[in-house]
Amino acid sequence: MTEVEAAGGRTIGRLEDRRWIGEERAAQLAELAARVRELTEAVVLTEVDSAEIAAVAEQVAALTARLNAARDQYPPMAAEGTNGMVRQLASPVTGRINPIAPPVTVTVCEGGVVRGEFTLNTVYEGPPGFVHGGVTALVLDQMLGLAAASGGVPGLTATLDMCYRRPTPYGVPLTVEARVTRTEGRKTFAEAHVLAPGGKVTVEATAMFVRPLFQLPQGTGASERN
Numbered sequence: 010m011t012e013v014e015a016a017g018g019r020t021i022g023r024l025e026d027r028r029w030i031g032e033e034r035a036a037q038l039a040e041l042a043a044r045v046r047e048l049t050e051a052v053v054l055t056e057v058d059s060a061e062i063a064a065v066a067e068q069v070a071a072l073t074a075r076l077n078a079a080r081d082q083y084p085p086m087a088a089e090g091t092n093g094m095v096r097q098l099a100s101p102v103t104g105r106i107n108p109i110a111p112p113v114t115v116t117v118c119e120g121g122v123v124r125g126e127f128t129l130n131t132v133y134e135g136p137p138g139f140v141h142g143g144v145t146a147l148v149l150d151q152m153l154g155l156a157a158a159s160g161g162v163p164g165l166t167a168t169l170d171m172c173y174r175r176p177t178p179y180g181v182p183l184t185v186e187a188r189v190t191r192t193e194g195r196k197t198f199a200e201a202h203v204l205a206p207g208g209k210v211t212v213e214a215t216a217m218f219v220r221p222l223f224q225l226p227q228g229t230g231a232s233e234r235n
């Protein structure tokens with residue numbers, strides 16, 4: 010991937026410049042992320058007194074300073090995953106080293122279906138008792154993108170259409186399934202849904218991904234650029 014300018018003039022780091030970390034370090038960071046997820050929910054649910062909240066805030070700030078003692082500019086990557094896809098360890102959806110990711114565990118199944126298993130806790134609440142619709146949109150976007158990368162043409166989300174059929178519960182195992190429906194040149198169309206326990210569909214989505222011109226190999230002809 011070449012270096013490109015994003016809107017606003019910021020230069021996007023090249024994939025080959027990323028730090029590639031091994032399984033041992035990834036597992037250690039995943040453990041840290043899991044503890045931080047617990048911490049995040051504890052912050053939302055705690056009923057301890059104000060002196061205790063102040064003391065914990067001070068300790069958390071000290072822990073953050075320890076991690077910042079040595080830090081990179083960009084999140085790390087891991088070795089190729091299934092179907093030759095680069096594993097984004099810090100994805101906000103599937104990244105097990107990212108505390109804000111549920112994380113969704115992904116399997117590429119036969120027949121081109123990309124399946125994700127996940128549970129969302131109270132941190133992701135939207136309407137009282139249910140998951141925020143923006144969170145399910147985030148999960149569906151990523152899973153649709155993975156389906157495009159695995160069974161079509163990898164690209165950026167150009168369109169994402171959501172249909173919320175019924176509220177999505179939190180605290181229970183959820184499944185998301187995505188698959189490519191068709192490809193047209195640089196465009197890949199995909200569909201996905203979220204299933205609650207019992208198999209009821211809560212959210213459906215369709216999306217179109219467009220492979221950006223900067224991702225095309227050098228020397229790609231004009232007809233293939235459409």
Ligand SMILES: CCCCCCCCCCCC(=O)SCCNC(=O)CCNC(=O)[C@H](O)C(C)(C)COP(=O)(O)OP(=O)(O)OC[C@H]1O[C@@H](n2cnc3c(N)ncnc32)[C@H](O)[C@@H]1OP(=O)(O)O
Pocket residue numbers: 094095097150151152153154155158163164165166167168195196219220221222235
């Ligand atoms: C590390 C491994 C990870 C592996 C997998 C990781 C999965 C990640 C999943 C998460 C994905 C994201 O969140 S991505 C982040 C959110 N998305 C973005 O930021 C995208 C921002 N938009 C863009 O950068 C751009 O608009 C693109 C790349 C989408 C398209 O730009 P372009 O390449 O210049 O496209 P352009 O020539 O104008 O159009 C090409 C064709 O697409 C159509 N087209 C383009 N955009 C649209 C649109 N919004 N709605 C309808 N149609 C559109 C055009 O009409 C045309 O059709 P025709 O005339 O040829 O018929």
